[in-house]
Amino acid sequence: MDTKFSGSAHYVASQDLMETVNIAVALQKPLLIKGEPGTGKTMLAQAVAEALGKKLIIWNVKSTTKAQDGLYVYDVVQRLYDSQFGGQGVDDIKKYIKLGKLGEAFSAEEQVVLLIDEIDKADLEFPNDLLWELDRMEFYIPETKETVNAKQRPIVIITSNAEKELPDAFLRRCVFHYIEFPDQAQMEAILRVHFEDLDEQLLRQALAAFYWLRELRGIEKKPSTSELVDWIRALAAGGVDPSRIEDTIPYAGVLLKKDKDLHTLRKVK
Amino acid sequence: MFAAFFYLLRQRGLDVSLNEWMTLLEGMEKGLHHSTLTGFYHLCRAVVVKSETEFDRFDQVFLEFFKDVPYTGELPEELMNWLNHPSDDLRRTVEELRGAGFPEEDLETLLRRLEQKLKEQTEEHNGGRYWVGTQGFTPWGNSGWHPNGLRIGGESMHRTAMAVAGERKFRDFRKDNTLDTRQFQMAFRTLRQLSAQEQSAEKELDVDATIHDTCENAGRLEIRYKNPRKNTVKVLMLMDSGGSMDYYSGLCSQLFQAATRSNHFKELHTYYFHNCIYGDLYNGPRLWQDGKTATEWLLQNFDASYKVIIVGDAAMNPYELREKQFDWRTQRYGASGLEWLELLKKHFPYLIWMNPEPTPTQPGFWGQTHYQLSQMFPMFQLTAEGLETGMKRLMARR
Numbered sequence: 001m002d003t004k005f006s007g008s009a010h011y012v013a014s015q016d017l018m019e020t021v022n023i024a025v026a027l028q029k030p031l032l033i034k035g036e037p038g039t040g041k042t043m044l045a046q047a048v049a050e051a052l053g054k055k056l057i058i059w060n061v062k063s064t065t066k067a068q069d070g071l072y073v074y075d076v077v078q079r080l081y082d083s084q085f086g087g088q089g090v091d092d093i094k095k096y097i098k099l100g101k102l103g104e105a106f107s108a109e110e111q112v113v114l115l116i117d118e119i120d121k122a123d124l125e126f127p128n129d130l131l132w133e134l135d136r137m138e139f140y141i142p143e144t145k146e147t148v149n150a151k152q153r154p155i156v157i158i159t160s161n162a163e164k165e166l167p168d169a170f171l172r173r174c175v176f177h178y179i180e181f182p183d184q185a186q187m188e189a190i191l192r193v194h195f196e197d198l199d200e201q202l203l204r205q206a207l208a209a210f211y212w213l214r215e216l217r218g219i220e221k222k223p224s225t226s227e228l229v230d231w232i233r234a235l236a237a238g239g240v241d242p243s244r245i246e247d248t249i250p251y252a253g254v255l256l257k258k259d260k261d262l263h264t265l266r267k268v269k
Numbered sequence: 270m271f272a273a274f275f276y277l278l279r280q281r282g283l284d285v286s287l288n289e290w291m292t293l294l295e296g297m298e299k300g301l302h303h304s305t306l307t308g309f310y311h312l313c314r315a316v317v318v319k320s321e322t323e324f325d326r327f328d329q330v331f332l333e334f335f336k337d338v339p340y341t342g343e344l345p346e347e348l349m350n351w352l353n354h355p356s357d358d359l360r361r362t363v364e365e366l367r368g369a370g371f372p373e374e375d376l377e378t379l380l381r382r383l384e385q386k387l388k389e390q391t392e393e394h395n396g397g398r399y400w401v402g403t404q405g406f407t408p409w410g411n412s413g414w415h416p417n418g419l420r421i422g423g424e425s426m427h428r429t430a431m432a433v434a435g436e437r438k439f440r441d442f443r444k445d446n447t448l449d450t451r452q453f454q455m456a457f458r459t460l461r462q463l464s465a466q467e468q469s470a471e472k473e474l475d476v477d478a479t480i481h482d483t484c485e486n487a488g489r490l491e492i493r494y495k496n497p498r499k500n501t502v503k504v505l506m507l508m509d510s511g512g513s514m515d516y517y518s519g520l521c522s523q524l525f526q527a528a529t530r531s532n533h534f535k536e537l538h539t540y541y542f543h544n545c546i547y548g549d550l551y552n553g554p555r556l557w558q559d560g561k562t563a564t565e566w567l568l569q570n571f572d573a574s575y576k577v578i579i580v581g582d583a584a585m586n587p588y589e590l591r592e593k594q595f596d597w598r599t600q601r602y603g604a605s606g607l608e609w610l611e612l613l614k615k616h617f618p619y620l621i622w623m624n625p626e627p628t629p630t631q632p633g634f635w636g637q638t639h640y641q642l643s644q645m646f647p648m649f650q651l652t653a654e655g656l657e658t659g660m661k662r663l664m665a666r667r
Binding site for chain 1: 288289481
């Protein structure tokens with residue numbers, strides 16, 4: 001399989017981004033991706049996995065996620081039940097150790113792509129708790145006195161929305177990339193991946209309106225790529241006359257999610 | 270070459286560690302920069318810079334360092350050599366580091382000495398800091414660039430690194446000039462000290478440990494308790510109001526809003542003063558109209574564990590700071606502002622001064638007090654970045 005990442009059939013990556021992905025892969029460092037919501041941070045991991053022909057393991061981080069969850073869970077309750085009701089193999093603690101996503105990625109026979117999604121959602125300590133594991137690609141299970149080693153160092157991609165600052169020690173171990181909001185030419189390429197045959201005029205008009213809207217003063221939550229894709233879908237489905245798009249901005253509710261923003265728009269138009 | 274660029278980055282405020290630098294060199298050894306300057310730019314940025322807010326700073330340093338590289342076309346031979354054979358230069362750099370005569374010391378101290386040496390030499394010999402090579406630390410002669418190098422395939426087709434860096438499109442992300450409440454709030458979040466050790470009678474049930482221990486105990490209930498984790502940070506804000514601070518009232522109110530909205534503090538108290546702190550503090554921004562509180566009372570009731578943020582421009586007539594103040598109530602001369610401030614400083618080990626104005630490098634008449642106070646207190650500029658640095662300072666005892 002190709003070892004270089006150069007975008008995929010469903011994902012348009014900028015030159016910078018492709019460079020950075022390849023750098024991270026070659027240096028075997030986790031790749032930290034930041035960027036505005038809707039710029040395709042999560043999609044990137046899928047595209048990388050697809051392009052390199054590797055399996056993708058996604059670890060979705062939530063505010064309650066602990067570092068331990070990613071390594072393994074020891075199901076001590078099940079073991080108690082089994083022992084009380086005379087189940088077989090209670091002595092074998094290994095049976096009750098369930099590997100988390102990180103453990104899964106480490107123990108995979110082939111190299112995998114591991115996506116740690118929205119790492120900033122978790123507790124402040126979370127990234128620090130993973131330092132050793134991500135550095136050495138191994139962890140120890142005291143219950144079974146076993147060490148789980150990565151057979152093949154997984155390609156780790158981490159996304160963050162910058163809700164919390166990540167600790168310095170963690171950052172130092174990462175390769176960093178900030179996904180910029182795509183410019184008009186790039187956006188056109190992205191849209192062409194999403195829509196096979198799109199009316200030229202509709203595309204042009206929608207793009208113009210979209211970038212005008214993003215520049216509009218007083219818009220609090222700027223619409224992003226995913227909203228634009230939805231909007232164009234709505235426009236195409238609704239059979240809106242392309243020449244009217246820029247003047248009237250139909251279905252503005254798809255683009256703008258805040259009442260206040262819609263109000264701002266109505267005042268201007 | 271490497272060392273020079275490294276130090277320029279550090280000098281310009283990018284917190285580059287040796288580890289990251291080693292990673293960069295490793296990347297170059299692997300040829301990840303494709304022997305082009307653009308490739309080097311991307312590699313270096315990906316490895317060294319960890320936040321989009323620093324991109325602009327990086328771009329600037331990059332421009333500064335490579336400013337003599339032609340924008341398009343041919344790259345100088347020396348640069349080409351360096352890009353093609355990074356390991357030679359790396360070996361030289363490390364050898365130079367070792368050869369400097371401190372082989373046993375850890376590299377960090379070593380590099381710090383090198384930094385000092387570089388600085389001294391730059392000042393003494395050539396006055397410029399772009400090419401430290403004139404001192405023999407790098408393979409770069411002081412002859413500058415010869416535009417007779419090889420042509421790199423593709424380089425002119427793509428945007429060159431210089432053009433990319435030159436655009437400075439990350440300017441808006443810089444932390445030291447954009448300000449909004451959210452950024453302030455983010456900074457205030459640094460100010461937390463989650464402690465499970467807090468003295469509290471209320472313990473909470475540790476569900477996980479209870480389940481674990483009970484099961485390990487063959488089902489006999491083992492209850493485990495733990496201390497609740499709470500933020501123990503207590504904040505005292507003293508804000509300058511009126512006079513020269515009116516220019517900054519918008520900024521200060523943003524700061525105030527951010528502080529009050531950051532509801533994770535255990536306690537937050539705000540008092541106001543005009544120009545300098547004396548025997549009384551005011552309870553509201555309209556000063557005496559809002560009632561006052563004696564500074565003495567403040568010192569008695571808030572102990573040293575409070576983290577104190579003084580907000581003010583520290584600009585006043587020097588006599589306001591240094592002269593004894595006549596107290597109309599007691600009809601006597603009381604302590605001067607300086608004495609009061611010294612008292613505060615002694616009482617609160619965690620104290621910073623946030624100033625909306627940058628600290629003057631030379632004390633002019635109106636900058637005099639500002640300068641003096643900046644020597645006395647850890648003073649930071651009231652920007653998102655300054656506040657963040659300040660918060661970090663507040664977390665650690667001096």
